Amino acid sequence: MKPTDTADPDYFHKVVDCQWACPAHTPVPDYIRLIAQGRFTDAYMVNRRSNVFPGILGRVCDRPCEPACRRGRVEDEPVAICRLKRVAADHKDEVADKLPRAPIAQNGKKIALIGAGPASLTVANDLAPLGYDCTVFEALEKPGGLMISNIPSFRLPERVLDEEIGYILDMGVKLKTGHRIDSLKALLDEGYDAVFVGSGAPKGKELNLPGRQEADANIHIGISWLESVAFDHVKSIGKRVLIIGVGNTAMDCCRTSLRLGADEVKVMARKPREFFKASPWELEDAEEENVEIVVNHSPKAFVIEDGKLVGMTFEIMEYDTDERGRITDTRVVGEKTIPCDDVILAIGQENAFPWIERDLGIEFDKWDVPVVDETTFESTRKGVFFGGDSAFGPKNIIWAVEHGHQAAISIDKHCQGLDVSERLPRGLNLETAKMGHNEWAYSNGYDPSQRRQMTHVELAKRFKDLDTEVELGFDPQQTAVEVERCLNCDVQTVFTASACTECDACIDICPVNCLTITPNGEEADLRQRLSAPADNLDQDLFVSEDLPNTGRVMVKDEDLCLHCGLCAERCPTAAWDMALSEIFLPHADDEAAERARRRAAE
Amino acid sequence: MTSIVKPRIDKHLRRNQLGLTVRDYEGVMSTLCAGCGHDSVTAAFVQAFHEMNLEPHRAAKVSGIGCSSKTTAYFLGQSSGINSVHGRMPSVATGAAAVNPDLYYIGVSGDGDSLSIGIGQFAHAIRRNLNMLYCIENNGVYGLTKGQFSASADIGTKAKYGEVNEQPPIDPVLLALSLGATFVARGFSGDKKQLVPLMKAALAHKGFALIDIVSPCVTFNDHKGSTKSYAHTYEYYHPVIHADFVPEEAEITAEYQDGGAITVPMHHGGNVTLRKLGRDYDPRDRDQAFHLLRTREGSEVLTGLLYIDETKPDMGDMNRLPDEPLNVMDYSKLCPGSAKLAEVMKGYS
Ligand SMILES: Cc1cc2nc3c(=O)[nH]c(=O)nc-3n(C[C@H](O)[C@H](O)[C@H](O)COP(=O)(O)OP(=O)(O)OC[C@H]3O[C@@H](n4cnc5c(N)ncnc54)[C@H](O)[C@@H]3O)c2cc1C
Ligand SMILES: Cc1ncc(C[n+]2csc(CCOP(=O)(O)OP(=O)(O)O)c2C)c(N)n1
Ligand code: SF4
Ligand code: SF4
Ligand code: SF4
Ligand SMILES: [Mg+2]
Numbered sequence: 001m002k003p004t005d006t007a008d009p010d011y012f013h014k015v016v017d018c019q020w021a022c023p024a025h026t027p028v029p030d031y032i033r034l035i036a037q038g039r040f041t042d043a044y045m046v047n048r049r050s051n052v053f054p055g056i057l058g059r060v061c062d063r064p065c066e067p068a069c070r071r072g073r074v075e076d077e078p079v080a081i082c083r084l085k086r087v088a089a090d091h092k093d094e095v096a097d098k099l100p101r102a103p104i105a106q107n108g109k110k111i112a113l114i115g116a117g118p119a120s121l122t123v124a125n126d127l128a129p130l131g132y133d134c135t136v137f138e139a140l141e142k143p144g145g146l147m148i149s150n151i152p153s154f155r156l157p158e159r160v161l162d163e164e165i166g167y168i169l170d171m172g173v174k175l176k177t178g179h180r181i182d183s184l185k186a187l188l189d190e191g192y193d194a195v196f197v198g199s200g201a202p203k204g205k206e207l208n209l210p211g212r213q214e215a216d217a218n219i220h221i222g223i224s225w226l227e228s229v230a231f232d233h234v235k236s237i238g239k240r241v242l243i244i245g246v247g248n249t250a251m252d253c254c255r256t257s258l259r260l261g262a263d264e265v266k267v268m269a270r271k272p273r274e275f276f277k278a279s280p281w282e283l284e285d286a287e288e289e290n291v292e293i294v295v296n297h298s299p300k301a302f303v304i305e306d307g308k309l310v311g312m313t314f315e316i317m318e319y320d321t322d323e324r325g326r327i328t329d330t331r332v333v334g335e336k337t338i339p340c341d342d343v344i345l346a347i348g349q350e351n352a353f354p355w356i357e358r359d360l361g362i363e364f365d366k367w368d369v370p371v372v373d374e375t376t377f378e379s380t381r382k383g384v385f386f387g388g389d390s391a392f393g394p395k396n397i398i399w400a401v402e403h404g405h406q407a408a409i410s411i412d413k414h415c416q417g418l419d420v421s422e423r424l425p426r427g428l429n430l431e432t433a434k435m436g437h438n439e440w441a442y443s444n445g446y447d448p449s450q451r452r453q454m455t456h457v458e459l460a461k462r463f464k465d466l467d468t469e470v471e472l473g474f475d476p477q478q479t480a481v482e483v484e485r486c487l488n489c490d491v492q493t494v495f496t497a498s499a500c501t502e503c504d505a506c507i508d509i510c511p512v513n514c515l516t517i518t519p520n521g522e523e524a525d526l527r528q529r530l531s532a533p534a535d536n537l538d539q540d541l542f543v544s545e546d547l548p549n550t551g552r553v554m555v556k557d558e559d560l561c562l563h564c565g566l567c568a569e570r571c572p573t574a575a576w577d578m579a580l581s582e583i584f585l586p587h588a589d590d591e592a593a594e595r596a597r598r599r600a601a602e
Numbered sequence: 603m604t605s606i607v608k609p610r611i612d613k614h615l616r617r618n619q620l621g622l623t624v625r626d627y628e629g630v631m632s633t634l635c636a637g638c639g640h641d642s643v644t645a646a647f648v649q650a651f652h653e654m655n656l657e658p659h660r661a662a663k664v665s666g667i668g669c670s671s672k673t674t675a676y677f678l679g680q681s682s683g684i685n686s687v688h689g690r691m692p693s694v695a696t697g698a699a700a701v702n703p704d705l706y707y708i709g710v711s712g713d714g715d716s717l718s719i720g721i722g723q724f725a726h727a728i729r730r731n732l733n734m735l736y737c738i739e740n741n742g743v744y745g746l747t748k749g750q751f752s753a754s755a756d757i758g759t760k761a762k763y764g765e766v767n768e769q770p771p772i773d774p775v776l777l778a779l780s781l782g783a784t785f786v787a788r789g790f791s792g793d794k795k796q797l798v799p800l801m802k803a804a805l806a807h808k809g810f811a812l813i814d815i816v817s818p819c820v821t822f823n824d825h826k827g828s829t830k831s832y833a834h835t836y837e838y839y840h841p842v843i844h845a846d847f848v849p850e851e852a853e854i855t856a857e858y859q860d861g862g863a864i865t866v867p868m869h870h871g872g873n874v875t876l877r878k879l880g881r882d883y884d885p886r887d888r889d890q891a892f893h894l895l896r897t898r899e900g901s902e903v904l905t906g907l908l909y910i911d912e913t914k915p916d917m918g919d920m921n922r923l924p925d926e927p928l929n930v931m932d933y934s935k936l937c938p939g940s941a942k943l944a945e946v947m948k949g950y951s
Contacts, residue, residue, distance in 0.1 A: 446609035448609070503639065509604065509608060513624075566604050572636050
């Protein structure tokens with residue numbers, strides 16, 4: 001293999017598994033260290049820079065970082081990254097004076113943002129401080145998008161939304177609620193310098209089975225029903241409720257039903273558990289509330305008696321799977337009718353753009369979804385950008401935020417007459433963490449503690465109303481243990497081949513046997529010759545320059561490295577060092593600052 | 603020495619026939635200097651025991667005094683050991699092996715411990731063919747007492763603060779050969795690919811097995827001008843013959859058969875295969891061993907299993923000692939009583 005190019009910011013970034021997996025690349029270990037030091041406000045601000053809504057995301061983020069977390073490979077469970085984010089948000093001091101502010105004089109450019117979901121709000125968050133005049137148009141009465149209309153308040157209290165959306169609106173962002181955009185053409189005619197479409201994927205999928213029309217009064221589309229509940233239009237539901245589908249929407253529907261008076265709620269899944277779309281923690285939370293999850297039942301018909309829904313018929317399924325768990329064959333082995341009073345359909349959402357005229361130069365593909373550039377988020381019409389669920393279909397909040405950051409860069413460039421595709425590169429800064437002999441600027445010990453469990457409000461207390469937040473947040477003891485579980489993957493092992501005497505000390509001390517000195521070879525061959533099996537192909541091998549004494553190479557399998565620094569402590573020549581890496585991921589203000597620097601230099 | 607104990611994570615590691623990982627064969631945290639060759643020898647012991655599927659409590663670790671001698675604490679934490687008096691480890695080992703031949707005796711010593719103060723004891727342990735693996739962690743200096751030349755320092759080698767050695771060195775390998783040792787090898791702490799198989803072969807050997815291991819002292823003897831530094835050893839490193847221990851249940855594959863590999867059946871079962879590396883050399887021939895060592899060129903560090911003889915009786919056999927350890931022997935046998943004593947005494951009257 002060629003020597004690894006560690007100057008490429010992506011190499012060390014990828015080692016920080018959580019940050020790499022986070023769509024907005026939140027520097028997780030950095031904020032966890034701040035929490036460990038009791039610096040909650042600083043931890044909050046580090047988060048906010050990347051993900052804008054730490055209080056919201058600290059409760060309901062989809063947490064792609066957690067399955068990626070190295071700790072999950074080293075033992076069984078990842079660090080409770082999301083819970084720690086909430087700790088920062090819950091315990092911070094006043095942050096108003098630390099937030100970006102709009103300049104006294106605006107730059108004269110007007111931006112229209114459609115929909116007040118996380119995508120649009122992020123764009124406004126990034127552009128208002130640069131002097132842009134941002135107006136957000138929202139069809140509903142309150143801002144927040146699905147975060148307010150669909151995510152139930154027992155998971156995400158409204159005060160948390162109010163606070164974090166408030167920070168953005170306070171930057172002078174104009175919000176027009178109850179203002180649905182019915183024609184993009186008309187909006188474009190109003191002379192905005194750019195338009196951002198953050199309208200989400202607002203259409204819930206239908207299930208057209210026999211009886212659908214007759215039973216309409218007791219069949220609800222999940223996302224619309226949740227919205228009606230959120231805005232107090234629906235206040236009750238029948239005793240026996242069937243939820244069709246087993247994604248995250250289904251989990252919110254079943255738990256909301258329990259709070260509106262249902263006492264027998266079943267979630268009906270077509271496939272076995274391995275195929276569920278819902279996050280494992282959402283499934284657990286629903287089951288804790290005695291929701292029954294019924295597998296291998298495929299909906300067949302709604303059963304009507306006297307013009308009213310009385311039940312639903314399902315085909316009972318059987319599946320064959322291959323050794324990799326993929327379904328190879330499907331059979332119907334029976335049929336069953338389950339009585340019920342109401343059915344909620346939670347089988348997916350789609351984009352819908354009836355309000356975008358098709359002659360505006362905005363190209364739609366064969367699925368009637370707009371064609372959007374994956375880097376710039378620009379549509380095929382200059383100056384019209386998409387982001388969040390409206391761009392590439394339903395995802396989650398943190399993706400909507402990242403789309404917002406990237407679209408904001410493009411909108412800024414577009415308004416300044418610059419090429420939207422010419423963007424600042426990512427950067428890397430490394431600074432040694434060595435403070436003295438075997439003394440490091442981070443806690444390098446390994447704490448074998450298990451992941452802390454979130455405490456929940458007692459079952460008896462939760463169903464009284466819709467708003468009782470179920471999760472209590474971590475207490476100080478839980479926090480103190482959980483922060484130490486983080487391995488500080490951003491403190492990188494940095495190797496200088498010319499200094500190595502090949503004494504083997506680092507090889508012997510490495511607790512996870514991830515280092516090897518060996519003759520170089522092709523990757524597949526090298527992976528076979530390392531101190532411990534290097535069978536996780538998602539994780540890179542670091543390969544050094546040739547070593548001075550023998551011409552062999554130092555190979556490091558990044559998979560299980562604990563970032564314990566023992567290699568550096570054991571190395572007599574400091575060929576290994578531990579260095580704190582900071583990954584520079586440009587936002588709109590960085591682009592603007594760089595422009596200002598260049599102008600000043602000219 | 604490190605600031606923290608090596609964390610225990612082993613779910614990804616290979617388990618041996620006993621279901622144990624290498625981590626089960628470690629000892630307490632080393633207090634030696636970072637980069638000391640002795641720590642690598644420690645790691646080699648751990649690996650050898652793991653690969654041999656020996657239970658980690660089945661060794662008896664004996665040592666004298668020195669940085670090298672301290673290392674018995676750093677491996678096989680479940681085995682007992684004695685950190686004895688400077689140069690006196692062979693006596694302790696002799697006594698222990700006589701009363702309990704059922705353990706793997708591992709002697710760890712230094713060039714100071716074995717070749718200066720302890721040379722007499724060292725010689726007699728060989729003469730008795732004591733059944734043990736005896737490792738000299740050879741760094742050319744007294745590491746523990748801050749780097750004075752030892753008896754293995756080469757002529758012309760420079761001490762850390764400039765002094766040049768003028769006295770001829772004692773080569774423990776030549777010494778052991780002349781004293782009739784039955785297993786004589788040299789290794790290097792930086793080459794575990796060679797050292798671990800050597801240790802395994804030595805553990806399978808019945809009788810005295812010496813491995814002289816070049817093990818640089820990173821603090822007092824790893825500078826320019828030293829002939830026991832990492833750089834110097836790598837430069838003049840010359841493996842002569844590669845020894846592999848092949849356990850009984852495993853087949854001797856073609857890999858070993860070509861190139862005229864030699865197979866030596868071992869007393870405790872299994873075979874040692876010897877693969878020549880470049881030179882035509884038969885380690886079963888003592889004369890060839892002397893010749894090789896005396897005609898080596900310049901600073902060449904000749905390594906590998908240089909001599910092996912599986913036919914000689916060990917101390918236990920020669921003295922008709924019981925195979926049964928005294929601590930499990932039936933008391934009536936161990937102490938036959940006054941009647942028996944009287945009978946024995948009658949023989950002298
Ligand atoms: C039930 C449910 C639970 C979820 N739970 C989670 C969770 O726990 N964690 C998570 O990360 N994600 C969750 N999601 C997904 C997440 O809410 C969305 O991915 C995210 O909100 C998308 O953000 P957005 O800004 O693209 O659009 P949205 O949040 O959908 O906001 C779009 C806004 O645009 C408005 N709008 C649409 N058209 C117009 C128009 N023509 N004029 C004016 N306004 C308009 C809408 O009213 C809406 O307020 C959940 C989704 C659902 C349905
Ligand atoms: C009887 C006695 N004499 C002298 C000493 C001092 N002493 C301690 S260690 C040592 C030499 C150790 O050298 P070596 O065996 O090569 O071990 P190293 O530290 O180099 O591994 C000496 C002379 C002692 N401990 N006891
Ligand atoms: S920091 Fe060094 S010693 Fe620790 S796990 Fe990583 S490579 Fe191994
Ligand atoms: S401890 Fe340092 S000098 Fe020794 S092998 Fe490792 S990197 Fe090289
Ligand atoms: S002084 Fe030398 S022999 Fe002793 S521990 Fe340090 S490096 Fe090893
Ligand atoms: Mg010595």
